[in-house]
Amino acid sequence: MKHVFKQKSPLKQFVSELLSGxxxxxxxxxxxxxxxxxxxxxxxxxxxxEILPHTGRxxxxxxxxxxxxxxxxxxDAFGKSLTSFGKKVSVLAIxxxxxxxxxxxxxDRTRMEELSKDPLAFIRPTATGNSLGGVADKTREAILLxxxxxxxxxxxxxxxxxxxxxxVRGMVDFFLLLQLAGAGDELQGIKKGIxxxxxxxxITKADGENEKRARQAQTEFQHALHLFQPSELxxxxxxxxxxxxxxxxxxxIWKLIEAFHSxxxxxxxxxxxxxxxxxxxxxxSIDSLLKRNIFQSSKHSTKIKSMEKKISSGKIxxxxxxxxxxxxxLK
Amino acid sequence: MKHVFKQKSPLKQFVSELLSGxxxxxxxxxxxxxxxxxxxxxxxxxxxxEILPHTGRxxxxxxxxxxxxxxxxxxDAFGKSLTSFGKKVSVLAIxxxxxxxxxxxxxDRTRMEELSKDPLAFIRPTATGNSLGGVADKTREAILLxxxxxxxxxxxxxxxxxxxxxxVRGMVDFFLLLQLAGAGDELQGIKKGIxxxxxxxxITKADGENEKRARQAQTEFQHALHLFQPSELxxxxxxxxxxxxxxxxxxxIWKLIEAFHSxxxxxxxxxxxxxxxxxxxxxxSIDSLLKRNIFQSSKHSTKIKSMEKKISSGKIxxxxxxxxxxxxxLK
Numbered sequence: 098m099k100h101v102f103k104q105k106s107p108l109k110q111f112v113s114e115l116l117s118g119x120x121x122x123x124x125x126x127x128x129x130x131x132x133x134x135x136x137x138x139x140x141x142x143x144x145x146x147e148i149l150p151h152t153g154r155x156x157x158x159x160x161x162x163x164x165x166x167x168x169x170x171x172x173d174a175f176g177k178s179l180t181s182f183g184k185k186v187s188v189l190a191i192x193x194x195x196x197x198x199x200x201x202x203x204x205d206r207t208r209m210e211e212l213s214k215d216p217l218a219f220i221r222p223t224a225t226g227n228s229l230g231g232v233a234d235k236t237r238e239a240i241l242l243x244x245x246x247x248x249x250x251x252x253x254x255x256x257x258x259x260x261x262x263x264x265v266r267g268m269v270d271f272f273l274l275l276q277l278a279g280a281g282d283e284l285q286g287i288k289k290g291i292x293x294x295x296x297x298x299x300i301t302k303a304d305g306e307n308e309k310r311a312r313q314a315q316t317e318f319q320h321a322l323h324l325f326q327p328s329e330l331x332x333x334x335x336x337x338x339x340x341x342x343x344x345x346x347x348x349x350i351w352k353l354i355e356a357f358h359s360x361x362x363x364x365x366x367x368x369x370x371x372x373x374x375x376x377x378x379x380x381x382s383i384d385s386l387l388k389r390n391i392f393q394s395s396k397h398s399t400k401i402k403s404m405e406k407k408i409s410s411g412k413i414x415x416x417x418x419x420x421x422x423x424x425x426x427l428k
Numbered sequence: 429m430k431h432v433f434k435q436k437s438p439l440k441q442f443v444s445e446l447l448s449g450x451x452x453x454x455x456x457x458x459x460x461x462x463x464x465x466x467x468x469x470x471x472x473x474x475x476x477x478e479i480l481p482h483t484g485r486x487x488x489x490x491x492x493x494x495x496x497x498x499x500x501x502x503x504d505a506f507g508k509s510l511t512s513f514g515k516k517v518s519v520l521a522i523x524x525x526x527x528x529x530x531x532x533x534x535x536d537r538t539r540m541e542e543l544s545k546d547p548l549a550f551i552r553p554t555a556t557g558n559s560l561g562g563v564a565d566k567t568r569e570a571i572l573l574x575x576x577x578x579x580x581x582x583x584x585x586x587x588x589x590x591x592x593x594x595x596v597r598g599m600v601d602f603f604l605l606l607q608l609a610g611a612g613d614e615l616q617g618i619k620k621g622i623x624x625x626x627x628x629x630x631i632t633k634a635d636g637e638n639e640k641r642a643r644q645a646q647t648e649f650q651h652a653l654h655l656f657q658p659s660e661l662x663x664x665x666x667x668x669x670x671x672x673x674x675x676x677x678x679x680x681i682w683k684l685i686e687a688f689h690s691x692x693x694x695x696x697x698x699x700x701x702x703x704x705x706x707x708x709x710x711x712x713s714i715d716s717l718l719k720r721n722i723f724q725s726s727k728h729s730t731k732i733k734s735m736e737k738k739i740s741s742g743k744i745x746x747x748x749x750x751x752x753x754x755x756x757x758l759k
Contacts (some may be wrong), residue, residue, distance in 0.1 A: 382750030
């Protein structure tokens with residue numbers, strides 16, 4: 098990352114290129130923020146602080162769904178529908194598994210064939226990092242950079258692994274769950290807690306013989322969602338169906354998100370939610386920095402491992418073990 | 429707490445009284461563990477370490493439900509049914525609101541009229557503390573003390589406030605959600621995430637004219653639960669109805685819990701779950717001790733408040749603000 102801020106393009110020049118929507122600059126800015134080097138981190142912080150006043154103006158949409166639900170096809174069709182209204186759309190991804198596989202989710206640009214050729218769209222393969230927390234920070238920063246570059250809709254995609262949905266839910270305005278139709282008990286199980294985080298649920302592949310089953314699933318899910326309290330935003334989640342193949346139901350999804358946006362803007366929960374998210378980001382960052390600084394010592398982690406063994410074999414109370422660890426840390 | 433370990437009853441004597449099931453000693457032991465004094469804490473730790481080998485042999489049941497669902501009446505009837513088989517039952521409670529009201533949940537012993545007179549039952553008003561974390565630790569310790577005193581069923585009751593259900597879920601083997609019958613949209617909303625934590629759901633007040641509606645609700649909830657994946661334990665939650673008034677359906681709930689116990693013992697998830705809970709307890713204790721030690725300085729908390737203001741007004745990136753805080757902490 099030596100030449101990010103070259104002699105001829107110091108920070109100010111770089112920022113002005115970014116603000117003008119230069120996608121090469123945007124891509125380089127994201128790469129800079131992803132870098133693990135200390136010097137790059139300093140540059141990244143300066144850059145982010147500089148663009149901060151130009152952020153926050155997009156609608157941030159999180160999209161999740163199990164493998165096989167047709168996520169790429171859906172985002173391809175949904176994104177194209179948005180760019181057809183003249184909207185600038187960017188697609189980011191959080192994929193915790195990519196730390197090992199080096200990017201399984203968006204590695205292949207051909208996954209979104211139409212959208213990737215669209216000049217109004219910016220698709221970025223998933224950030225890599227050592228931990229979900231690290232990946233989350235980088236994605237949050239990428240959202241801000243895309244906003245500074247003028248993208249109006251930011252889609253954050255996640256594959257349902259581990260805690261990734263909760264992480265994405267914490268950085269978007271609207272959270273969309275994609276689900277396949279099935280019947281009764283055949284409905285594939287939804288990971289615990291996911292359905293309750295959704296602002297909208299879409300039954301995908303509602304075409305051909307599948308359409309009737311999709312309508313049934315729609316009714317069932319809408320009914321199940323009624324069992325829950327409305328979210329803190331006061332919004333009651335809706336269930337829709339769509340066929341990315343036949344391009345049916347895509348516009349309705351955008352209308353739903355627009356309705357959500359105007360509803361939450363009116364009752365002021367939109368901004369409140371973002372404020373809450375920023376404060377959580379702050380406190381999560383303190384926690385993870387603290388832990389990284391304290392637990393990186395191998396002496397400490399050996400001691401913690403040995404305490405865990407003692408706890409598992411019933412030799413020490415967990416709270417007492419924690420007290421012992423703290424005495425060591427504060428020495 | 430001066431006279432807990434008197435000249436005539438040093439630790440060993442106290443422990444042997446506790447192990448023999450002396451309820452006065454048990455009550456004093458719980459009070460000792462609840463004390464905020466440093467000297468008492470040291471005694472409490474010695475005591476807990478001493479009784480540790482005699483713990484773990486009970487079935488720990490968490491019970492939650494909104495106010496009005498008939499929780500006290502249910503626990504009274506359920507507890508009596510257990511003592512009628514000769515089981516020793518203890519009832520503890522977590523009520524985060526009690527930090528302010530000094531115990532709203534179990535303050536009144538007459539709430540469980542029958543059970544409180546039963547020699548096989550031990551009812552303990554809720555622990556008080558400055559934080560949910562503190563209350564949780566004390567309740568976990570009370571569970572261990574009750575087990576050492578020979579109680580075979582420990583009921584941990586919580587009123588659905590804040591994060592208290594998650595806290596209770598983290599310390600019990602079986603989590604029971606009580607719910608009132610309603611119809612369709614009238615079903616009162618369930619707090620997000622609660623239904624997905626339940627191992628069993630009971631529709632209360634299924635008597636008289638309400639019985640039919642209770643059966644309908646049973647079907648609806650059982651259907652909704654099918655939408656979720658089975659828990660890590662491999663167990664699929666069941667929905668039952670009961671009337672504490674007419675003493676109907678109470679035995680079935682105990683049979684369900686017994687079925688759960690034998691199912692999870694067979695597939696070994698019962699012990700795995702307890703091991704996981706102990707390790708979480710350990711790590712949560714480290715976190716909370718760390719935070720208490722670091723953030724108790726008023727200088728630090730002033731700085732954090734001022735950073736929060738800057739974040740809310742969009743003047744600094746949350747991650748950058750966290751970095752600034754850490755620099756200060758590690759100085």
